Amino acid sequence: MTVATWKDPAVREGYARIAETGPFVYGLTNYIAANLSANVLLAAGAGPAIGAASDWTTTFPAGASAVWINTASLMSSDEESLRTVARTAHEAGTPWVLDPVAVGAGAAAYDDFVRSLLEFRPAVIRGNASELIALAGGEATGKGVETTVNSADAVAAVSDFAARIGAVVAVSGPVDYISDGHRTVEVPGGDVRLTRVTGAGCALGSLTAAAVFATGDALQGAVVAHAAYAEAAERAGARTKGTGAFAVALVDELSLLNDTDESN
Amino acid sequence: MTVATWKDPAVREGYARIAETGPFVYGLTNYIAANLSANVLLAAGAGPAIGAASDWTTTFPAGASAVWINTASLMSSDEESLRTVARTAHEAGTPWVLDPVAVGAGAAAYDDFVRSLLEFRPAVIRGNASELIALAGGEATGKGVETTVNSADAVAAVSDFAARIGAVVAVSGPVDYISDGHRTVEVPGGDVRLTRVTGAGCALGSLTAAAVFATGDALQGAVVAHAAYAEAAERAGARTKGTGAFAVALVDELSLLNDTDESN
Amino acid sequence: MTVATWKDPAVREGYARIAETGPFVYGLTNYIAANLSANVLLAAGAGPAIGAASDWTTTFPAGASAVWINTASLMSSDEESLRTVARTAHEAGTPWVLDPVAVGAGAAAYDDFVRSLLEFRPAVIRGNASELIALAGGEATGKGVETTVNSADAVAAVSDFAARIGAVVAVSGPVDYISDGHRTVEVPGGDVRLTRVTGAGCALGSLTAAAVFATGDALQGAVVAHAAYAEAAERAGARTKGTGAFAVALVDELSLLNDTDESN
Numbered sequence: 062m063t064v065a066t067w068k069d070p071a072v073r074e075g076y077a078r079i080a081e082t083g084p085f086v087y088g089l090t091n092y093i094a095a096n097l098s099a100n101v102l103l104a105a106g107a108g109p110a111i112g113a114a115s116d117w118t119t120t121f122p123a124g125a126s127a128v129w130i131n132t133a134s135l136m137s138s139d140e141e142s143l144r145t146v147a148r149t150a151h152e153a154g155t156p157w158v159l160d161p162v163a164v165g166a167g168a169a170a171y172d173d174f175v176r177s178l179l180e181f182r183p184a185v186i187r188g189n190a191s192e193l194i195a196l197a198g199g200e201a202t203g204k205g206v207e208t209t210v211n212s213a214d215a216v217a218a219v220s221d222f223a224a225r226i227g228a229v230v231a232v233s234g235p236v237d238y239i240s241d242g243h244r245t246v247e248v249p250g251g252d253v254r255l256t257r258v259t260g261a262g263c264a265l266g267s268l269t270a271a272a273v274f275a276t277g278d279a280l281q282g283a284v285v286a287h288a289a290y291a292e293a294a295e296r297a298g299a300r301t302k303g304t305g306a307f308a309v310a311l312v313d314e315l316s317l318l319n320d321t322d323e324s325n
Numbered sequence: 326m327t328v329a330t331w332k333d334p335a336v337r338e339g340y341a342r343i344a345e346t347g348p349f350v351y352g353l354t355n356y357i358a359a360n361l362s363a364n365v366l367l368a369a370g371a372g373p374a375i376g377a378a379s380d381w382t383t384t385f386p387a388g389a390s391a392v393w394i395n396t397a398s399l400m401s402s403d404e405e406s407l408r409t410v411a412r413t414a415h416e417a418g419t420p421w422v423l424d425p426v427a428v429g430a431g432a433a434a435y436d437d438f439v440r441s442l443l444e445f446r447p448a449v450i451r452g453n454a455s456e457l458i459a460l461a462g463g464e465a466t467g468k469g470v471e472t473t474v475n476s477a478d479a480v481a482a483v484s485d486f487a488a489r490i491g492a493v494v495a496v497s498g499p500v501d502y503i504s505d506g507h508r509t510v511e512v513p514g515g516d517v518r519l520t521r522v523t524g525a526g527c528a529l530g531s532l533t534a535a536a537v538f539a540t541g542d543a544l545q546g547a548v549v550a551h552a553a554y555a556e557a558a559e560r561a562g563a564r565t566k567g568t569g570a571f572a573v574a575l576v577d578e579l580s581l582l583n584d585t586d587e588s589n
Numbered sequence: 590m591t592v593a594t595w596k597d598p599a600v601r602e603g604y605a606r607i608a609e610t611g612p613f614v615y616g617l618t619n620y621i622a623a624n625l626s627a628n629v630l631l632a633a634g635a636g637p638a639i640g641a642a643s644d645w646t647t648t649f650p651a652g653a654s655a656v657w658i659n660t661a662s663l664m665s666s667d668e669e670s671l672r673t674v675a676r677t678a679h680e681a682g683t684p685w686v687l688d689p690v691a692v693g694a695g696a697a698a699y700d701d702f703v704r705s706l707l708e709f710r711p712a713v714i715r716g717n718a719s720e721l722i723a724l725a726g727g728e729a730t731g732k733g734v735e736t737t738v739n740s741a742d743a744v745a746a747v748s749d750f751a752a753r754i755g756a757v758v759a760v761s762g763p764v765d766y767i768s769d770g771h772r773t774v775e776v777p778g779g780d781v782r783l784t785r786v787t788g789a790g791c792a793l794g795s796l797t798a799a800a801v802f803a804t805g806d807a808l809q810g811a812v813v814a815h816a817a818y819a820e821a822a823e824r825a826g827a828r829t830k831g832t833g834a835f836a837v838a839l840v841d842e843l844s845l846l847n848d849t850d851e852s853n
Contacts, residue, residue, distance in 0.1 A: 085733045092356035092401065092620035092665070093363050093375050099621050099787035104832050109787065110691060110733035111621050112664030115699035117691075121733065124695050136376030137356070137401040137620065137665040163374060163381075167388050171379035205349045205374035205385065257580065259363035259373065303577025304368050313831025316785065356620035356665065357627050357639050400640030401620070401665040427638060427645075431652050435643035469613045469638035469649065521844065523627035523637065567841025568632050 062238075063246045065284045067292035067318075075285035077319050078275035080106025084126030086271050089113055089146055091133035091162070094260025097308070098131075098267040104316035105289075107271040113142035122149035127270035128157035130183075131263050132164070132175045133206075140174055147181035156273045156282075159183035160266035165195020166203030179226060184279040187231040187266050190215035197222035207256075212236055220245050229279040231269070233262055237287045241280045248284065250291035252298035258308040265290050268315075289318060326502075327510045329548045331556035331582075339549035341583050342539035344370025348390030350535050353377055353410055355397035355426070358524025361572070362395075362531040368580035369553075371535040377406035386413035391534035392421035394447075395527050396428070396439045397470075404438055411445035420537045420546075423447035424530035429459020430467030443490060448543040451495040451530050454479035461486035471520075476500055484509050493543040495533070497526055501551045505544045512548065514555035516562035522572040529554050532579075553582060590766075591774045593812045595820035595846075603813035605847050606803035608634025612654030614799050617641055617674055619661035619690070622788025625836070626659075629792040632844035633817075635799040641670035650677035655798035656685035658711075659791050660692070660703045661734075668702055675709035684801045684810075687711035688794035693723020694731030707754060712807040715759040715794050718743035725750035735784075740764055748773050757807040759797070761790055765815045769808045776812065778819035780826035786836040793818050796843075817846060 065072055086107045090098055095111050102109040110121060113134075122128050128150040130143055150157040161175045176196065186196070189208035195201045197218055202209045212234020223230040224242025231239040233255075237248040255261045265286060272289075273282030297310035329336055350371045354362055359375050366373040374385060377398075386392050392414040394407055414421040425439045440460065450460070453472035459465045461482055466473045476498020487494040488506025495503040497519075501512040519525045529550060536553075537546030561574035593600055614635045618626055623639050630637040638649060641662075650656050656678040658671055678685040689703045704724065714724070717736035723729045725746055730737045740762020751758040752770025759767040761783075765776040783789045793814060800817075801810030825838035 085735075087733065091376060091378075093359045095621040096360060096624060096787060100832065100836070103785040103787055108733050108735045110694075112619060112661060114619075114661050114663035114691075114696075115668075115702060116696045117664075117699060120696045121694075125733070133376060133378050135378035136381075140379075163378075166374075166385075168378075168380045168384045171381060174379060205351065205372050205389070207349075207372045257367040259360060259367055301577075302581060303574075304364065304580040305573040305576030308364070308576075309573055309833040309837055310831075312833030312836075313829075316832040317830060355640060355642075357623040360624060397640060397642050399642035400645075404643075427642075430638075430649075432642075432644045432648045435645060438643060469615065469636050469653070471613075471636045521631040523624060523631055565841075566845060567838075568628065568844040569837040569840030572628070572840075573837055 063244065065246050065248050065288050066250060067288055072285050072288045075272060075276045075281060076105065076289045079271050080319055082275050083108060084271050084274045085124065086127050086267065087121040087125040088129040088267055089134040089138055089143055090131035090263055091136050094131065094263035097260040098264040100312050101264040101268050101315060102271055104312050105268060105271055109267065113138040118142050118145045119149055122146050122155055123153040125155055127274040128155050129160065129267050129270040130157060130178065131160040131162055131266060133162045143178065147178050151181040156184035156279065158185045158187060158266050158270040158273065160263055161186065161188050161192050161196050162263065163203060163206045164192045165201035166205055167201065183228055184273055185229045185231060185269055185283050187233065187269055189233050189262065193222065193230060193232050194218050212238055216245065229283050231283045231287060233265065239280065239283045239287060244280065246284050248287040248291055250295050252294040254298060254304050254307045255294050257304045293318060327508065329510050329512050329552050330514060331552055336549050336552045339536060339540045339545060340369065340553045343535050344583055346539050347372060348535050348538045349388065350391050350531065351385040351389040352393040352531055353398040353402055353407055354395035354527055355400050358395065358527035361524040362528040364576050365528040365532050365579060366535055368576050369532060369535055373531065377402040382406050382409045383413055386410050386419055387417040389419055391538040392419050393424065393531050393534040394421060394442065395424040395426055395530060397426045407442065411442050415445040420448035420543065422449045422451060422530050422534040422537065424527055425450065425452050425456050425460050426527060427467060427470045428456045429465035430469055431465065447492055448537055449493045449495060449533055449547050451497065451533055453497050453526065457486065457494060457496050458482050476502055480509065493547050495547045495551060497529065503544065503547045503551060508544065510548050512551040512555055514559050516558040518562060518568050518571045519558050521568045557582060591772065593774050593776050593816050594778060595816055600813050600816045603800060603804045603809060604633065604817045607799050608847055610803050611636060612799050612802045613652065614655050614795065615649040615653040616657040616795055617662040617666055617671055618659035618791055619664050622659065622791035625788040626792040626795040628840050629796050629843060630799055632840050633796060633799055637795065641666040646670050646673045647677055650674050650683055651681035653683055655802040656683050657688065657795045657798040658685060658706065659688040659690055659794060661690045671706065675706050679709040684712035684807065686713045686715060686794050686798040686801065688791055689714065689716050689720050689724050690791065691731060691734045692720045693729035694733055695729065711756055712801055713757045713759060713797055713811050715761065715797055717761050717790065721750065721758060721760050722746050740766055744773065757811050759811045759815060761793065767808065767811045767815060772808065774812050776815040776819055778823050780822040782826060782832050782835045783822050785832045821846060
């Protein structure tokens, strides 16, 4: 298994390409994570727009560089809006990222709806181990939006799922694993406080969309986003104690990554 | 009247129990306060999920350790969703906290709906003085989401209301008062900037839900949450000047409270 | 063209009047910007309430000191709610601010709806150059919520538009320009990171509503809000590096502006 970190020139170059290309990234996400997701995209140099306002759902996914859908956006948008965004992105050839938050946590109708979006062929699916195992058809073990399974125990399931559906699948955890079914890349690092900042995983989904556009490749884009996020989290973790300051520092570090070299 | 603060071992032990038990706390809240509420719960060691997405409303309240409903969540969810969550929690025996934000501020239909939720027997009701006096049937004096009455002037009304409806009622203010109708506990401290951070009161409602589960008692849970919040606010206030840094520091201090003893 | 900055006593006095009068400011905004907007208002000394919950839309605009509507609030509220708030404010004589975010970015039905709100005579319209040119009937050049036109290139269009519709129009950019069609005021300063903090423009719309009430004048209110914001952004920029810390410091500085004189 390949290991990727911020020390790899290809990761740093891919991340820098986000600011260089300034992609317009459109998303539907839950209102808990919307602010952080937009700020993460802005920190990286992308231009976000969020939400199912009027005919944004039928126009923005076609004009955007990339799209992400966090299915907990059902808390303020209807199922048809999510399907419209996914369908429009798919038909326009805009790559999109699916974040199936809380799938497998006991809400069967929700789970079914999330699975129905696979029809529109996401370029990347990202989530925690419980979510991805459940989405792949395995046992449902989620506890709300939290996982009860370690990412390392999901690697085989993630790789199989990626091969079966023809998408890149990325599982977040103490170590992140990203697979297209043929190759699996391991991204170590990060900070445990990422699990104690609401929406930190969701925001990584939005950053992944930007990086897929910037690199022109779903696997490499997912790797770039996860490795940059891990690096920013480590830097943020090194200079903060509590979870509040860590969240602020995470955005800070993402906005400063391009100004530093790997030895910093 | 009993006084409770962070110096009391029972308060510190109750707060530590949140992280030890890691409760899954489900809530409906307004999108202004959702992010802070989730981060407050994560800081304390609970696992939040928020929002009326699909069948979360009928499943999560039954599986959750505790529930909270902030009635301003009507800004993105319909009345039936709020009633479903309250009913499901009540029937499953999951304790739930009602936060009747802005009741008594001049919106009669809203006020009537908020009162209708009392049928589902919340374990705790928390709000400011204007809100609780209005909810108890007294004069409506709210100015938007702000109170025009001091908490100390609401103590008798709060105690009477608690006795009448068989719930714990907690009024926030310069001093917080928490009553089950028989006993009333006074929680001093905090920081005036709590009134200048949006959603700070709403987030206290979510923390109260977690503490009710962790302590197994509505009165003690409400006391623990309010006393821990007051302590974190004092620590945050001592090291910040503006309201932006204060809000970040509040979450920080909540995430660090268990690492410190009362002499810090 | 007149230039206005924080150094002008009238600007400082106008800003101080917000805290002195403590206006209740009611708004509909998108859930990405709602938290920051409320915190900006609280930092300035206003009391915000946000959202189309139940009959808040028909009651709060009449009781409020001022109102703002960010049309991206369509992502969680329906068109009728926005129209009701605008109509109620108009009929009650409550001044209101229109923030036509993302108009002209390619969503025709959305654009038409935004224009339809002009019927209810906003006191101030604020946006970026792409938005205001599109709203005035010019070319649509927006890229999601971002502008592709510099504010300086929109001055003539903004002034003409203001004269034609009888409202104050304020365009944000490296320099802000604010016009009632007869006079145009230039507000320099600020910090480029304002474009990298989500909702920073939206929050300026809410602050403008508070300042219009506090000064009793649409043009002067808009100038006060923009000049205070620019000053707070400069102070925040001087003591932070990344975009995360900048956002926190912006709110901080707004909450501290009244404690300082112009030489700070």
